Amino acid sequence: MTRTGDVNAAPGGQTGPVFRARVDVALAVGLAVGSGVLTAVVPAEPPFRAPGVLGVALVAVSALTLVARRAAPEVVVVVTSALLVGYVLAGFDVGVVQWPPWIALYTCFAAGGRRPRLVGTAACVAAVTGYAVFTRGSGDASALADVAIIGLLAAVAGEATRSRRAAVAASRSRALAEERERALALDRARLDERTRLAGELHDALGHAVNVIVLQAGVARRVFAERPEFARDALGTIETTGREALGELDQVLRVLHPDDDAADDALGPRGLDGLAELAERVRAVGREVTVELEPVELGPSAGRALYRIVQEALTNAVRHTASGRIRVSVTPDGDRVRVLVFNEAGGLVPAPPGRGLVGMRERARLEGGTLDAGPVEGGFRVLATLRAA
Template sequence: MRIWSDGPFKPRVAPVNADRGGMRVWSSGGLLVLSVAASLAIRVEPPYRELDVFGGALCVLSALALLWWRTAPLRALAAACAVLVVNAAAGYAATLVHWPLWVALFACFSSYGDRRRRIVCVLVFLVGLLGYVLLDRDPLETVPGIAMGFLIATVGGDAVCSRRAYNEAAEARLLLEERARLARELHDALGHAVNVMVMQAAVGRRVFADDPEFAREALGHVETLGRGALQELDQVIRALSPEDGMPVTTDLPALAERVRAAGRELALDVQRVELSPSGSRALNRIIQEAVTNALRHTDAGVIRVSLEQEGDEVRLEVGNAGRDFALPVPGRGLSNMRRRALAEGGEFHAGPAPDGFLVRAVLPVRAPA
């Protein structure tokens, strides 16, 4: 089963069954041709009967059992065992009819991962083997070959089944990780803009009667933020696409202006830093989320953003002035910031400080390979 996604939340299953019918026909037909060729080339020695029309028909039936080896492997195994028993009872050598049995047994162990079905398959095989041993004219010579065939079919089938289950689990895990990544990007990209828009709209509504000019200015900021949010969403979508790895950038002066329009003060102490594209993306998302949290959880006080580079490290601090801050409850915002910093090989800390609440992140100039 191959899994991919048409969109952010629409997993689909690839139609891998489309070509199985043709595969079954080709495998069965190929074995049928091989049986006919072998019947003409192999000379049967006593005590077995020479191959005649009935023996040839049994070879054909054995090959046709493989028509079910992908869709119903247990049925194919039962059919192959039945043909083997009838072939032994009729006195023919098992040279031509035993191959579908091993293929069907392999298909059972590669298709069925649960123990109950595998036990049923082994019981069917043992019943067929018992009938063969009781009815065949010289079964002792084939015991080593039977043991080797059983070992190869079961171990090989189990290996294929385990590998398929591992691949499916890995693909499902990748899909979940991609969904989580998309959720983080959307949360960090739009969360700040939406929160500031709500605050500015609330300020405009409160002062609309007393200061209509300020309310009009606040509505203008809401419109500007809405347009910026749409551009941010487009940037996130382009950045998430495989062919475009553009880093997300934050215009810090514009960010300060939006915060001031919401009635708060944002003080910037920012130096020029050098980061990889993924590090730049992580840094800017952390800044946006930290400022958004400060706006969301406090109504007054200066928000300070300090950014500097010391050697191979970039240090970011976002402080929110205030008192009596409690220990933070891990939410989506803090979890996203911590995950982004750690993914770049950096550090992240958030908690109360003597003069308020402090978010601190340290990122390496270049992310580890």
């Protein structure tokens, strides 16, 4: 498994320490063979000695130490620099023995960190100084300048490689962070959707079930004495049950992302549905008045208003047996004011249940507020919503 931030990834998807080790072995062996052959076949010019076996061995050993250049770059740069000085002390022309120290210096800078840079620089400066002091050649300024330029190029190339690797690692880290953020956002969206669906089920089915229970109770009590009224109650139960099943089907269709109508499945009827809500409550024997002033509502605000009134009426018939219920919707500037007042006496504040919490959340999402609780003469639910 490729590690995040592996800055030594190879082309074609090959990564990891095994691949890098193979590259280093191939580099070291190839350089050892090539430099050994050149050292053996290229004749030495006076005042330098012919390399012979010793010279070839020193050159090959210097190149072979590059096998460990990634694992121990500081050690490799010190060893190759020391071998260069020893090679010069033996009277040989520097030739190809200078390349392993430069490669090691490049690796020190590419590895990053202050210590490898300092050790690499110090070792190579010492090697150049040893060459200038012990060489049998002229050691003129132009030769030393060439050596210094090569060393500088090795250091700059190593630093550029380190910077590129750091940029790649940072880019990958950002990509992973963005991916995690997208995953978290998706999880939050799913949680919000589940919460919304739970609220829709509570508001729609809770209201319907309460109406059905109350109507069934009335029908049972008056079945023998007032069969006509009982039949009306049973008709209301049937109608309410069918509507509840329809709303349940709408909620379930939202769970299927391939359904083109899913986005609009949970769209209640807004102001147009309030009259029907009132009729349901009247059917269980409660007096309900609805006062509506002309207001313009967006789809989301209309849905919230409908559900708030629905939950308020459900709570009214669930918690009180009598008393007039008044519903009013009036404009208030760029907002709409919704009041549901249940006339009743002796009410005491109760701990907020899911219904009240859901109403407050709907109002908040529409940029409004909701206040609910006992007041003089009954129980009041007062919501203010942004109209559009």
